[in-house]
Amino acid sequence: MNDSFFFKITPTLRSRSVPVTFLRRFSYKDIKNATDGFSRVIGTSSHGASYKAKFQNGRFAVVKEIHLVDQQDDDSFYREVQLLGRLHHRHIVALNGFSVGRKRFLVFENVENGSLKEHLNDPLKTPLDWRIRQKIAVGVAAALEYLHFFCDPPVYHVSISSSTIMLDENYNAKLSDVGLLGSGSDHITARRTSSYNERTGQVYGNIMYELGLLILELITGQSSDKTGTDLSQWIEESCFPTSIHNMIDPDLGNDYDSREVKGLLAVARFCIKSADEPNSFTPQIYRYLQKKVSILLS
Missing domain, CATH: 3.30.200.20 (Phosphorylase Kinase; domain 1)
Structure with a gap:
């Protein structure tokens, strides 16, 4: 062609x-x-x-x-x-x-394998294994690093959800809703109890909140569109470490590393908590996830 x-x-x-x-x-x-x-x-x-x-x-x-x-x-x-x-x-x-x-x-x-949401929710599709789910989280983080720190001017209008993340033939994640005339994260603002205005720092906080929910969705298999508030409340509860095993997506079976799950949950919790203090966020979150994927692919 x-x-x-x-x-x-x-x-x-x-x-x-x-x-x-x-x-x-x-x-x-x-x-x-x-x-x-x-x-x-x-x-x-x-x-x-x-x-x-x-x-x-x-x-x-x-x-x-x-x-x-x-x-x-x-x-x-x-x-x-x-x-x-x-x-x-x-x-x-x-x-x-x-x-x-x-x-x-x-x-x-065109992105060959459709949306992440299809693969997490369609019973006719082969479930995504743990390695692919980790790779998706890292890919999304890498895209955000590029948009926020390597674009001039930085791009903050981006929506992160299983519906807007596409998967190519090798199951690499691709953000599909970037900069579309200021679409950004407005739907998250409507779901949250915090009152956000249009300042860049607060939009940035919404993006971090979305990233945290996405990681939770990758781990639990639960749709953040329906249970986003429940997922964010669960991870902020002091007793959540004792309920991790019950929250892991059944489609994963026992094919995952519990230490890696806890590591990603720590990232998700940090992202969700940082949403209310967006100025405290640093690129370290990207570095942490990128280091994990380099180990996975080595």
Whole structure:
């Protein structure tokens, strides 16, 4: 297949002030044909529907429609395309192109194994083993380190959940909801009892809270969408160490290292407790998880 179909350099596209370069620009007709008339819906969000797409060269992709409030948001869309086009990390779903005109779309790489949520909740799928679950936690942490410490400016608009984490053919985690016009962690804010405003430190705290819940979901197999509050309360209780064995996902059987489970639970607890004091967070959490994965893969 010709990869240049997705990575064709296009002429600079400008709104009033923001250039967009080095991304494929698709026509509305391209998108309509690839999604079979917008019939291949795979999900919806506040920004619009997401579609499975197959282009003429046989290459698959995921197309996300972006709804704008009004035309005054044009610059926001172009800035978003420019931002996402500059992100290059093995644990972040890559933006391959965009479309403007009658409607606005972002075209992302296709990730073969679907979402983490499917693998944790679909009884027809082979359960994820302990090694893969650890690798997923490390991959997410590595992506966050890149977004927070190696991007200029730092990217804080990111949603972390089993629904937004995709798995490639080797079960490497890829964040799929990054910077989408400020989507960020607003749904977590609504679930939590703390009153958060829009300051960066507090958004950062929400991200840490989400990371903690994700680790708990990997260990317990329980959906954080439904039991997030219960999971966070459990790990903050003084008696939680005595109930760890009962909380481990039955799909794991006895195929896990109890010391490693306790180590990840300590990380999850730290993330959840740090959510209320986000300025106390340091990159050490990433280093700890990355060290664990290097041992696993050696």
